[in-house]
Amino acid sequence: MSSEVALPIIIPLLTGTLTLLAWRSNMMQRVLSLLGSIALLVASFQLLASVNTSGHVVMYMGGWAAPYGITLVADMLSAIMVVLTGMMAVAIAIFSLSSTSTSHERFGYYPLMHLLLAGVAGSFLTGDIFNLYVWFEVMLVASFALLILGGERAQMEGAVKYVTLNLLSSAIFLSAVGLLYGLVGTLNMADIAHKLSQTEHTGLVDVLAVMFMVAFGIKAAAFPLFFWLPASYHTGPVAVSALFAGLLTKVGVYALFRVFTLIFNQSPEFTHELLLWVAALTMVTGVLGAAAQFEFRRILSFHIVSQIGYMILGLALFTPLAIIGGVFYIMHHIIVKTNLFLISGIAHRLLGTYDLKKLGGLYKSRPYLSVMFLIPALSLAGLPPLSGFFAKFIVIRAGIEAEAWVVTGVALLVGLLTLYSMIKIWAEAFWKAVPEGTDASQLNQPMTPSLAALYVPVILLAACTLFIGLNGQPIYQMAEFSAQQLMNPAGYIEAVLGVKP
Amino acid sequence: MEPVMAIAVGCLYAAAIYMMLRRSIVKLVIGLMLLSNAANLLIFTSAGMTRGAPPLIPEGAMQPDGLIADPLPQALILTAIVIAFGVLAFAVVLIHRAYNIIHTDNLDQMKDTDT
Numbered sequence: 028m029s030s031e032v033a034l035p036i037i038i039p040l041l042t043g044t045l046t047l048l049a050w051r052s053n054m055m056q057r058v059l060s061l062l063g064s065i066a067l068l069v070a071s072f073q074l075l076a077s078v079n080t081s082g083h084v085v086m087y088m089g090g091w092a093a094p095y096g097i098t099l100v101a102d103m104l105s106a107i108m109v110v111l112t113g114m115m116a117v118a119i120a121i122f123s124l125s126s127t128s129t130s131h132e133r134f135g136y137y138p139l140m141h142l143l144l145a146g147v148a149g150s151f152l153t154g155d156i157f158n159l160y161v162w163f164e165v166m167l168v169a170s171f172a173l174l175i176l177g178g179e180r181a182q183m184e185g186a187v188k189y190v191t192l193n194l195l196s197s198a199i200f201l202s203a204v205g206l207l208y209g210l211v212g213t214l215n216m217a218d219i220a221h222k223l224s225q226t227e228h229t230g231l232v233d234v235l236a237v238m239f240m241v242a243f244g245i246k247a248a249a250f251p252l253f254f255w256l257p258a259s260y261h262t263g264p265v266a267v268s269a270l271f272a273g274l275l276t277k278v279g280v281y282a283l284f285r286v287f288t289l290i291f292n293q294s295p296e297f298t299h300e301l302l303l304w305v306a307a308l309t310m311v312t313g314v315l316g317a318a319a320q321f322e323f324r325r326i327l328s329f330h331i332v333s334q335i336g337y338m339i340l341g342l343a344l345f346t347p348l349a350i351i352g353g354v355f356y357i358m359h360h361i362i363v364k365t366n367l368f369l370i371s372g373i374a375h376r377l378l379g380t381y382d383l384k385k386l387g388g389l390y391k392s393r394p395y396l397s398v399m400f401l402i403p404a405l406s407l408a409g410l411p412p413l414s415g416f417f418a419k420f421i422v423i424r425a426g427i428e429a430e431a432w433v434v435t436g437v438a439l440l441v442g443l444l445t446l447y448s449m450i451k452i453w454a455e456a457f458w459k460a461v462p463e464g465t466d467a468s469q470l471n472q473p474m475t476p477s478l479a480a481l482y483v484p485v486i487l488l489a490a491c492t493l494f495i496g497l498n499g500q501p502i503y504q505m506a507e508f509s510a511q512q513l514m515n516p517a518g519y520i521e522a523v524l525g526v527k528p
Numbered sequence: 529m530e531p532v533m534a535i536a537v538g539c540l541y542a543a544a545i546y547m548m549l550r551r552s553i554v555k556l557v558i559g560l561m562l563l564s565n566a567a568n569l570l571i572f573t574s575a576g577m578t579r580g581a582p583p584l585i586p587e588g589a590m591q592p593d594g595l596i597a598d599p600l601p602q603a604l605i606l607t608a609i610v611i612a613f614g615v616l617a618f619a620v621v622l623i624h625r626a627y628n629i630i631h632t633d634n635l636d637q638m639k640d641t642d643t
Contacts, residue, residue: 157604160608161611164615168615171618171622172618178629179629180629180630180640181641183622183625183629183630183638184630184638184641185641186622186626187556187623190618190622191560194560194615195548195560195563198560198563198564198566198567201564201608202567202570202571204604205572205574205575205601205604206570206574208571208574208600208604209574209575209576212598254642258641261641262641
C-alpha cells in the first residue's frame, strides 16, 4: 500500500477543514493555509521521488483491487502536475497573505482555496474516470465561489458565463462517461483501455472520443470553446486569477493527455488530426485576441488560450518528442503564467489599475520589479535562455520532424505575436512615464512587510523559470520519462490491473 | 423500453439546449437542470435495463443466481444527482445575486466583460 499518492489530496482537504474550524480568526487561517501549502509541496516532492524510482505508484482505495474499487494512480505526468500544484499553492498562499482583503478572508477565502487545490490534486491522481468527474466538480464548486468573492458587477457577469459553460462541459463529460460505461462496462481507466484495445474499433468509440474532446476542450479553453475564459478570469481577486490561470485550464489539458494517450489511441489519424487543427486555431485566436486588448489581466488571459494550443499541439503530433515537448511546455507555462498574474497584482497595488493606458512609470520607480516581469514575459514569448525557449524548441522541432509544416509555421508566428503583446505591456506599464490622472502616490512607497509578501512569490517563481532555462537537462529527463510512460500505455495498465495486456 | 427512454433522453437534451439559448438567466438555469437530468437518464439507459431482477445475493450463496440488474449505474446517478443539486443551488443563488447587482435578467445586457 503506497499512501504517498493519497497525501496530496488529503493534505489540502485537511487544511481546508482546519481553516474552516478557525473561521473566526483570520490570523489562524493564514498560518494554517501557509503551513498546509508547504506540507502539500513536501508531500508532492515525496510522491515525485517515489514515482521516479518505481515508475507507477498505485493505491486501491479501501483495499478493493482494480477494477472494482477506486484506484489512485500516479505516473510521472501526474507526479509532475502535483509538484506544480504544490509550488503554486505555496506561491499563492504567500501572495494571499498581503493581497487578500479582510472581507474576502472572512467569507472563506482560505477554505475555498484549499478545497480547490484538493480538487486539482485529485483530478491529477485518480485512475477512475467517474472519480475524475467528481474531482472536477469539487474543483468547479470551489472555483465558482472564489471567482465571485467580492460580488462586483463584472464578477457576476463573468461568473454567469464561467458557471454555465463549465456545467455544460461537465454534463457532456458525464454523458460520455455513461455511454462509455455502457460500451465497456467498467470505469477504471486502465481497465477501459484494456477492454477497448481488445474489442473491435467501431464508430461509437470515435464519437465518445470527440465527446471527451469537447468536454475537456471547454475546461482547457481550446478553440472554439474558450470564450468563457477571457470573459471571467480577469474579474476575480488577483490571487484567485493567478491560481486559476496556473492550474485550472491545465487540469483540462492533463485530462486530454491522459485520455488521448491511454484510452483513445486506436485511431490517431482521426482524433489526433482533429486535435492538431484545434491546436493551431487555439494558438492563433488566443494571440490575436490578446493583441486587441489593453487591460493587463485580459492580455494574459488571452495568452493562456494561445499557450494551451502549444500543449495540445504536443499531444496532437503524438510522437515521443512531441509529448516530451507538451509536458515540458505545461511545466514551464504554469510557473510563468502564474507569475505574470502575480506581477499584474503588484502593479495594481502600486498604481491602482489594470488598464495599460493608465499604468506607467514602473521601470523608473521599481527597476527590480521590471526585471522580475521581463523574466517570465520573455520566457512566455520563448526567448533563450529562458524556460519558454526550450519548451517551444522541443514542440517545434517535433513538428518539423513530423512534417506538420502548417502547424509548425503557425507556432513560430504565434511566438512572435506573443513577443508583441509582452512588449506592449512593457512599453505601456513599465517604460512610459506615469500618465496624468493616475494616482501615483503609492508608487514610491517604501518596502513594507505587506509589499514584501507580494514580492517573495514573484522572485521565487522567476528563479524557477531561470532554473529551468539554465539547467534544463533534469527537467527534460522528467518530461522524457513521462513521455515514455504515456506512449506506452501497457505499462500503466499492467501497473494498475496487474496483468499484461 | 430502451427506445422510449432514448427518445425521452433526446427530448430532454433538446429542451435543455433550447432553454440555455434563451436570453433570460432564469431559463438558462432551468436549461442546466434539464441537462443534468438528461445526462443521468442517459447513464441509466446506456448501461442496460434489466427488469425485475434486483442485485441481491441469496442468503448463504457467494454469488447471485441468474441475470441481475447492474447496481453501479444507479450509484453513479445518485452521486451525479447530489453533485448537480449542490451546483444548481449555487447557480440559483448566483442568478439571484446577479439580478440584484445588474438589475436585469437579460443575458444580452451582461456583455461588459466580453470584449
